[in-house]
Structures are given as C-alpha cells and as structure tokens.
Amino acid sequence: MSKKTLPLSSDELIELAGKVSTPFHLYDGDAIRLNARNLRKAFSWAPGFTDFFAVKALPNVNILRLLAAEGFGADCSSLPELVLAKEAGIPADRIVLTSNDTPDEEFRAAYEMGVLINLDDITHIDALERAIGTFPERICFRFNPGPERTGNAIIGNPVEAKYGVTRAQLATCYEKAREKGAKVFGLHTMVASNELNADYIVETARMIFTLCRTIAEDTGIRISFVDLGGGVGIPYRPEDESISFEYLSAEIRKLYESIIVPAGLDPLTVTFEMGRAITGPYGYLVSRVRHVASKYKKYVGLDACMADLMRPALYGAYHHITVLGKENMPADHVYDVTGSLCENNDKFAIDRRLPVVEKGDLLVIHDTGAHGHAMGFNYNAKLRHAEYLKLDGRILRIRRDETYEDYVRTMLFEPEEVL
Numbered sequence: 001m002s003k004k005t006l007p008l009s010s011d012e013l014i015e016l017a018g019k020v021s022t023p024f025h026l027y028d029g030d031a032i033r034l035n036a037r038n039l040r041k042a043f044s045w046a047p048g049f050t051d052f053f054a055v056k057a058l059p060n061v062n063i064l065r066l067l068a069a070e071g072f073g074a075d076c077s078s079l080p081e082l083v084l085a086k087e088a089g090i091p092a093d094r095i096v097l098t099s100n101d102t103p104d105e106e107f108r109a110a111y112e113m114g115v116l117i118n119l120d121d122i123t124h125i126d127a128l129e130r131a132i133g134t135f136p137e138r139i140c141f142r143f144n145p146g147p148e149r150t151g152n153a154i155i156g157n158p159v160e161a162k163y164g165v166t167r168a169q170l171a172t173c174y175e176k177a178r179e180k181g182a183k184v185f186g187l188h189t190m191v192a193s194n195e196l197n198a199d200y201i202v203e204t205a206r207m208i209f210t211l212c213r214t215i216a217e218d219t220g221i222r223i224s225f226v227d228l229g230g231g232v233g234i235p236y237r238p239e240d241e242s243i244s245f246e247y248l249s250a251e252i253r254k255l256y257e258s259i260i261v262p263a264g265l266d267p268l269t270v271t272f273e274m275g276r277a278i279t280g281p282y283g284y285l286v287s288r289v290r291h292v293a294s295k296y297k298k299y300v301g302l303d304a305c306m307a308d309l310m311r312p313a314l315y316g317a318y319h320h321i322t323v324l325g326k327e328n329m330p331a332d333h334v335y336d337v338t339g340s341l342c343e344n345n346d347k348f349a350i351d352r353r354l355p356v357v358e359k360g361d362l363l364v365i366h367d368t369g370a371h372g373h374a375m376g377f378n379y380n381a382k383l384r385h386a387e388y389l390k391l392d393g394r395i396l397r398i399r400r401d402e403t404y405e406d407y408v409r410t411m412l413f414e415p416e417e418v419l
C-alpha cells in the first residue's frame, strides 16, 4: 500500500488555488530533494554512483538545479535538453546524451559540450566520427538484449524495440571505438518502464555486470561505467507498493561483489537514469470543477485537460484523485473525470468512485511529477498551464501559463515565399 498524501494541507491548497489561476502543477521540492538524497544514500557503497535524471520526465530548469545540487546528472534525449541541462549548471561530465536516430548536429553539439555520448547503433560509430571529425575519448553503447529479456508491459519486448545494439554487435562496437581512439568505455541499457518489481531491475544489473565480464574476456576492453537506465516504477495506485531503494541497492551490491569484484573490474561506476522514480510521486495537478453533467453517465468536467496530463488518455494510466475538503466523505458516486478537449479520450479517470463532486470543487490529480506537464501539447489550441514549486517553506512559480501570444509565436501571419 502507498498512502496518497498532499504536499500542503487541504486548506492551504484551497488558499493557493484561490490566489493563482487553476489548473496548475505543484511539485514538492522538499520531498524531491529528500528522495534524491535517499537514493544516493542507498547507493553510497557504489563507486561514483549518480543518477542521470531523465530530463524528459520534468524538464524545468529549477527542478534540474535542485537535483544538480544533490549531485545528480542529466540524461538528455535531444539538443534542447542538453542546453537546458547545461543551463541548470550541471557539469558536462554528469550529462549524457542518450538519443536515437541522432542528427549530426546533435553529435557535434554534444561533443563540443564535452558530454558523454551514448550510441544507439553500430552505424553511429562512423556517423559520429564523420559528424565531429574525430572520435571522443569517452563513449558508451546502449545494449538491447533482444530475446534474452522479456520487456514489461509499457515498454514492450526488447526484440521489437528500435533501440540499442544487439549482443552479436556489441564486441565489434567496442573494438571499433577503441580503434578510433576511445579510451573510456561505458555500457547502458533501458529495458523497463514503470516497473514495480525491484527484482526485474536487479536482473538488469545482473545482465549488465555479466556482460562487462564477457566484454573484458572477448575484447580485453574494460568497461569503467554502467548505466542501468530508468524505468523504476512508482505506485500510481494506492494498492501499489513502491520500490525500496535500500532493497534495490542491497541486491545490486550482492551482484557487484559476486560478479564485478572477482572479475577484477572493481571499481566500476554504477549509474541510473531514473526520471519517474525521482520526481513522479511529488507532482500534483490541481484543477477546478467547471461542470458536473449527467448524461448516460455522470461527468465531472475540469479546467485541466489532456494538454496538462496525457498519461490517462494515452495509455489508460491510473492517476489517483482527491477532492479537496471532502477527504473524509464516502466515495459513493461514480464519475468520468474529463477535460475540455474535443476528443472523447480526454479523461483523467473513467468510472472513478469519488465523494459527491460539485461545481467549483478542487480536484488534485496525484503523481504528475514525471511525464506530466512535459508531455503536453497544443492540440485544440489548448494552452499548457503553470508549474509551481514548494521549497523551503515557500511556493515559487517556476513556469507561467501559456498565452495566445506563445501559441502563435511560430505562426507566420505574413507568409514568407520560399520557392
């Protein structure tokens, strides 16, 4: 069981929602910081341990700064994310570019910035060299285990995945990179998404540690850092159990001591790229009820829509909902909780049992701290909303609401003739 809590008291949230316009995301920076510390503490035994926070999960510079101060790095999937990570003051040696189908200019920018490049394909070795005119000293490869692992429900089967190099290609990749001048080698994988079974992540560590040994035997190349990816799940449902960092760490430590140490590969830097597990549970979408409608079913219409949070509409994801001020009332009504988009799947919940909901009530949609605001879009000309950060006893605005001017910024009211 995971108790669904609020970052402020119900009354304080109601007061805040009276002061600023709804809807908005509120992130509990104190809780994120504590969570970040707990992860680092759990893995303090691991040489050079860090988490390259997956920027795509919550790409706000203020969050990245907060994590940077805790020794976190950044995992970037594009050039704008690289720039954002740098802007947040994260040192280059704690930034990794894990992209796929990578454009040359991204390779060039990453090289110039001095960040670690994680290659997604065997052909990218030459592509990178051509793009930058040399080869980096530090290089990493993304491994796709294919049929060796069954992926979990969200990410799908590794065999079907477009990412990474195959087992058969891996030794060649390292040898080729060495020929081109690489001296420091890393190994990365990412095979899970929102995985709540800690043992699945532990098995990933076993696979990667064993592979380090195999690579050393086959090529004489010593892997000096591993990146076990993200995908550590969070308990979206109250009945879900969260993954214990202490358990994960203790199990991975056993593998480190039984595989890495005897193979003479210690010290091996151990890193992750967790996004969701760092910030996910500490984000809250606060939204006001515009209308309550009775049709063939009962609907609660919010001022938020899937532009603010796509996960329920996109893959039927569960997000817990609290009706502020009605926490102690019985959940004896059944509603579909919707947004205002002209898409019938614009629903935050279907057939959800809630206390009686009235126009003007405030609803808190939980666990929006990762892959929430970030996934938003402007379809239907829906504008994305503000983000706030609770930190050290203050509530800070860290992103304002989008405006019509933002929406039309790239639109050319005077067309430009190009041909």
Ligand SMILES: *Cc1c(COP(=O)(O)O)cnc(C)c1O
Residues within 6 Å of the ligand: 054, 056, 057, 075, 098, 190, 193, 194, 229, 230, 231, 232, 273, 274, 275, 276, 277, 370
């Ligand atoms: C999305 C992604 C992550 C982060 O995943 P979470 O589920 O947020 O932990 C990490 N690494 C890569 C390569 C990703 O694509």
